Amino acid sequence: MKKLLAMLLVLCLALSLVPMAFAADEEITLWTYPIGKWGDEAAVKELTDAFTADTGIKVKVEYLAYADGDDKVNTAIAAKNTPDLIMEGPERLVANWGANGYLVDLADMLDDQDRAEILSGALTPCINADGVMYEYPLCMTAHCMAINKTAFEEAGALQYVDLENHTWSTENFKKAVAAVYDYFGETVGAVYCAGQGGDQGTRALINNLYGGKFTNDEHTQVTWDDPNNIKAMAELLELEGIEYDASLAGGDEIAKFYQGALKMAFCWNSVQQANPNAAGTGEGLTVTGDEIAYMHFPTESGEPAELCGGIWGFGIFNNGDDAKIAAAKTFIKWMCDSEHTKDAVLTSSFFAARTAAEGTDLSALFDSELMNEYSAKMLPYLGDYYNVIKGWAAIRTEWWNMLQEIGHGADIAETVAAHQAVANAAAAA
Amino acid sequence: MNKKQGLSRALQRREDVAGYLFMAPSLIFFIGFVIIPMFICVGMSLTDATLHNAAPTRFVGLKNFITMWTDKTFLGALKNTFLIVVVSVPVTCLFSLWVASATYKMHNVPLSLFRVIFYLPVVTGSVAVTVVWKWIFDNYSGILNTVLKTSGIIQKNINWLGTPGLTIWCIILILLTTSVGQPIVLYISALGNVDQSLVEAAEVDGANNLQVFWRIKWPQIMPTTLYIIVITTINSFQCFALIQLLTQGGSDTNTVMYYIYYTAFKMTEQAGHFGYANAMGVILAIFIGILSAIQFKLGSEK
Secondary structure (H helix, E strand, O other): HHHHHHHHHHHHHHHHHHHHHHOOOOOOEEEOOOOOOHHHHHHHHHHHHHHHHHOOOOEEEEEOOOOOHHHHHHHHHHHHOOEEEEEEEHHHHHHHHOOOOOEEOOOOEEEEEEHHHHHHHHHHHHHHOOOOOOEEEEEEEEEEEEEEEEHHHHOOHHHOOOOOOOOEEEHHHHHHHHHHHHHHHHEEEEOOOOOOOOOOOHHHHHHHOOOOOOOOOOOEOOOOOOOHHHHHHHHHOOOOEEEEEOOOOHHHHHHHHOOOOEEEEEEHHHHHHHHHHHOOOOOOOOOOOOOOOEEOOOOOOOOOOEEEEEEEEEEOOOOOOOOHHHHHHHHHHHHHHHOOOHHHHHHOOOOOOOOOOEEOOOOOOOHHHHHHHHHHHHHHHOOOHHHHOHHHHHHHHHHHHHHHHHHHOOOOOHOOOOOHHHHHHHHHH | OOHHHHHHHHHHHHHHHHHHHHHHHHHHHHHHHHHHHHHHHHHHOOOOOOOOOOEEEEEEEHHHHHHHHOOOOHHHHHHHHHHHHHHHHHHHHHHHHHHHHHOOOOOOOHHHHHHHHHHHHHHHHHHHHHHHHHHHHHOOOOOHHHHHHHOOOOOOOOOOOOOOOOOOHHHHHHHHHHOOOOHHHHHHHHHHOOHHHHHHHHHHHOOOHHHHHHHHHHHHHHHHHHHHHHHHHHHHHHOOOHHHHHHHOOOOOOOOOOHHHHHHHHOOOOHHHHHHHHHHHHHHHHHHHHHHHHHHHHHOOO
């Protein structure tokens, strides 16, 4: 009896090892930030299952949040436990983890055809000054602002807006704010500064009002003390109806705009326009059914603004395992440069970073008037991707703290100078 | 005789081994997750360590400890932390004592009801409590602004969570709601255990309520008070979740605990950030240690 039991145990042990033998197939890990539905487990599983069926490479996915994703990655770097693949933008992949030597150069994945197909505005930020490519871009968008069209109409402010081209001048912006404020008597728009979330909106607003710059052309120093920026900050502070709000971050501002409390939002893009506040209550509509119009940021001339972009793609952590790196490159090729790229881009809900991939046309992916119009009216105005400046995290912190202090009445020139000095110290470190 | 001694020694050894074995699981955790990290923290505070190990870590002596006294953000955070401690510790103790005094003689049902009401924020979890308070304090549609505006007390909305000098008091208020639950329960229990014969004897001798409280009850609940003061002080020094969830250190609400986290995990591009964060942790621990020691000393003298 004992012998029989022992044999059974040995048999169980042997059987338990069988799946391990099959599991010898390559498995890679992917950590992804919530970039459209790349943060949705069901949507990503469809893609990774198809990839596994095609290549035999298994993919284990971990979903990061923007609130603490960086903490997890940084802790993983310290513990030498990084994933094989990570999905995010150049500010993290190129300027941070790439610059610190943790990522693999992907330049060998680019041939002349790829260089021709990938939009230069998307490719350039993925490659550092030395020609090392730390991110293979998949998708992109241009961030914009939005107005509550219904409220503007009620307040007689639509006359200041060119809805055909989605543009307006700084002067008309001020008149529109005044008209809406006079009509409703409440805050029209918020220069939100509770944190760094969605700060591309406040950056683009301040830079575009009078043509100021966020950094120099070389991306080595911030240039917040540009007189055009100072003038913009001062005018926004004076403008009745605009409030520097230290209790709101970008996400909160979107929610307030969606609820109708604010009549304009500076944190907006195509995905928000298609599904405001991710609430599923209708394209281009607030919760109360007011119409939303997406807009360029106002410029002095009334020409289209220089928009901040979002460029997302994949980077590979160098974990010293050539087989894993090769498998990760296969994954990137499959997602970013194959007939499957269309699905990968659609999952992101943003626009393709290239015009075609291995013969598949990606220029008009969406069967949506909104997305096609947005693509034509906004994407061409993607501005300088200065986010790749060194010390980006510290620089963003200085930006929103600076806005808070200005909003609380501190001297603008002195405050800007003080925060710029700290930001530039971070950029130079 | 020798055989007996040998046997008792063996028994003693067995008991010792059994005792240590019972202690082992918590001891391993305590050493692994408290003692060793504590030494690592002190060691790191003397280096320019970063979370990224791209550059080799160097010993920098007391540089981090000197730097922090010229770091305006740290000094601001320290000022706020002390403000929170100085306000919330006495208010928590006095409020808890007042509620406990008013309720401990009640019948079981209302007493339990009060215990539940005051203990609810403690068991609800800081995130949920904070979200509710965020709604209450909302600048645009918060219930507080709505009530104040409707009743004509204010004309324009007040930005409770976005105004320096005001927001820190809102945070202290929220902290109080989450801090008083446990002290109230402890005081109710302590007051219930006060020797009634002494109270009655004092009353017979003509002592008034204040004298009974101050001469009879207060000395007997002193150990509970000491425990509450020490725990509340430590919790107040470690105020983090509220700041993280409500202001991220903005509107002049930064605390040392939040700044440590921010420096350690968000400022990863900054040279020596991890060593600096550890140094701040050491200073915070020293402050907590000194205050706790003073409290114990004063408590034992009393």
